[in-house]
């Protein structure tokens with residue numbers, strides 16, 4: 001039995017799915033987004049990069065974003081030993097053209113983008129889960145069912161639909177990655193994150209109050225992401241084995257980690273938790289293939305590499321934009337498919353490699369952080385690192401050679417202290433600066 005026929009069916013209505021849906025619908029394609037949740041729903045991934053701005057302009061959501069979300073002018077990284085810190089501003093990035101990104105409450109951001117794809121002509125079915133996939137020569141058949149979490153299902157029973165192409169944007173669920181057994185986890189990046197939202201975390205006034213702040217310890221790091229003038233996302237990341245050894249619930253572990261870190265204590269004296277404590281673990285992986293004859297993977301469904309450099313949403317939007325453009329061309333002329341799919345995969349893998357290199361370096365000893373926290377104006381190296389962290393794909397030679405030199409210093413730092421050595425071990429908090437248990441919502 002055959003169902004309704006679409007040009008493209010998209011699994012998942014996160015930033016990747018909604019970006020691709022808007023662009024395909026605008027190109028006149030018949031597109032359906034299948035999303036198992038009802039938006040707004042909580043999601044992690046709140047600190048964005050400036051290089052997504054061009055895509056937001058193309059989507060036509062820039063003004064809505066400007067009206068709704070906090071700007072992000074850069075970041076600050078603080079050594080947990082309290083001896084040094086470094087701020088960077090996107091305006092100072094190599095040949096920077098964008099001085100800001102956004103810090104977003106994802107439930108609102110994702111809903112805004114998904115509603116926008118609807119307004120642009122995409123069909124969006126929420127609380128609808130893709131439960132079966134079947135590939136035929138010229139089409140994909142999907143069985144969709146009411147999501148098990150749905151309280152008010154619009155679908156009463158499983159339904160069939162068909163599409164010429166399937167774009168998997170199902171996030172860390174990696175629907176097709178699991179289906180084809182493509183998922184390769186990065187064993188050395190098996191981390192555990194615990195996070196929540198707080199009111200009244202201390203922050204500076206003005207532009208510095210918009211920065212993402214990270215506190216880097218020896219075996220863990222913290223993030224503080226300002227979401228509104230008073231609300232802050234706070235999280236900690238450590239090895240999964242470290243979390244297990246604590247033998248604590250995520251809630252207690254988050255509280256203990258904060259209490260042991262004077263840089264966090266100093267900022268969280270008056271903090272009150274206003275959300276449940278969430279956690280996520282073992283999340284770094286990539287799929288061995290990003291396309292097949294009738295399908296493409298975009299966003300986290302293609303791969304996810306650690307949250308440390310806030311690259312997830314940037315990669316999701318960048319890959320979805322490229323996937324939508326490729327599919328639109330292919331729908332007009334299938335002969336272009338082999339070349340366009342190969343180019344797509346090459347491009348997405350290259351940008352993921354760029355971030356993988358940063359991430360590997362961040363977690364391999366102290367070289368990266370010691371060099372990063374001692375930025376040099378020499379040869380505009382700091383500006384080049386800043387640009388790549390802002391989402392510049394670094395394909396220009398002017399950035400490439402600067403990155404080679406930066407990584408040379410990071411490696412050499414193991415043997416010669418070009419930058420001051422850091423212990424990254426917090427000093428014991430003095431009695432007067434320690435805080436009581438974090439206040440929380442009941």
Ligand SMILES: Cc1cc2nc3c(=O)[nH]c(=O)nc-3n(C[C@H](O)[C@H](O)[C@H](O)COP(=O)(O)OP(=O)(O)OC[C@H]3O[C@@H](n4cnc5c(N)ncnc54)[C@H](O)[C@@H]3O)c2cc1C
Nearest residue numbers: 012014015016036045047130170171193299300307312313
């Ligand atoms: C601890 C942590 C911190 C992070 N911090 C940041 C950060 O600061 N900045 C940043 O840019 N990124 C961050 N990320 C990454 C970011 O969360 C993701 O990269 C981003 O959400 C990817 O978007 P996406 O659209 O690919 O997937 P998602 O946003 O996950 O969307 C996928 C959607 O697919 C739906 N879905 C899944 N399976 C099915 C199915 N079978 N049928 C129907 N629907 C389905 C899901 O309900 C979901 O809504 C972080 C990640 C982690 C784990």
